[in-house]
Amino acid sequence: MSTVAITTKQYIEEREGCYRIVGKRVSLDSIIYAFLAGRSPESIVQSFPALTLEEVYGAITFYLANRTAIDAYLVEGEQLFETLRQQARESNSLLSQKLYSDRTS
Structure with missing residues (x-):
């Protein structure tokens, strides 16, 4: 059996009382309001080109877990x-x- 390195990532950080995508200026609020309005992660990425699909899914996962x-x-x-x-x-x-x-x- 081969070993593969698995990494864990943190997608959300709290700065000055606001949740944001790590290293970006995009707020978690923006992504979650779009998600709650029924938009798909792919369409959210189109609205926020600074984000990757992985980051959007990470933000949604963070929201669902908390x-x-x-x-x-x-x-x-x-x-x-x-x-x-x-x-x-x-x-x-x-x-x-x-x-x-x-x-x-």
Whole structure:
């Protein structure tokens, strides 16, 4: 029997409170939202040419292995985004009104 060296890789790293693909600027959020929307790993790679198919599968595997924690992380991010959006609307109320009125016209 021949021995073959098997390597294990880490695809996700946490930096400054954000999960990213190791060595890339692509967030785990971006890949997981695409995956949850039903996109295939191959189509995700087309949207993120900096990633390999292996990295996308690695990110999805990381998500599936840590689903509860990552789902909570995603919800927390959505709540933070909503809070920041509301603060921006309040601090720029005239601009917000103009944008809203342009959208409804």
